[in-house]
Amino acid sequence: MNEYAYLASIITAAFAVILLIFQTYTQKYGAPWVPTPYKTIKKMLKLAEVKPEDVVYDLGSGDGRVIIEAARSFGAKAVGIEIDPLRFMWTKARIFFLGLSDKVTVLLGNFFKINISDADVVTIYLLQETNVKLIDKFIKELNPGTRIVSNTFTLPGLKIINYDEKSKIYVYIV
Secondary structure, eight states, rough: OOOOHHHHHHHHHHHHHHHHHHHHHHHTTTOOOOOHHHHHHHHHHHHHHTTTOOEEEEEETTTTTHHHHHHHHHHHHEEEEEEOHHHHHHHHHHHTTTTTTEEEEEESTTTSSOOTOOSSSEEOOOOHHHHHHHHHHHHHSSSSEEEEESSSSOTTTTTTEEEEETEEEEEEEE
16 A cells, blocks of 8 residues: 555545544534435425525524525525534535525524524424423524424424425424
8 A cells, every 4th residue: 555545535534533522522412413305305395385584493504405495496684503613614515505594594502592583494303302391492592383393203291383294394383
């Protein structure tokens, strides 16, 4: 093995370890990163009836695909909250290169600690236990009429207003 191949294998291994650390880190705060397919994102935003005047928050925004889609396809203003610094930086770069800085923002931090009271729609694809922990935050911070759309997992006790059982997408209202 030449020195360049050896160096490349060391860099690749180090990068894999860093990704694994961040994957474990994000799971501690809500869920591991599992990207939502674009088809599902469109269904989520349609079921939530996102409009251009809406502010859409995505909690645990990962690579930014939900907030970017909310702005591009629905004309909404969108805010992502992501705790993983690598995915945060990736999303910031995507927003910049797509020319969406006027419509899309991503915040680095823990969504449990960031105020989301200006949201009209909140999207989540988190674990069931994380959803349950978020219910009090939603009740305290969100205005009446705010829609919450959840992929796969539910929000027990909140009023469901729309759903697609086949896709496991649920829309709730505060």
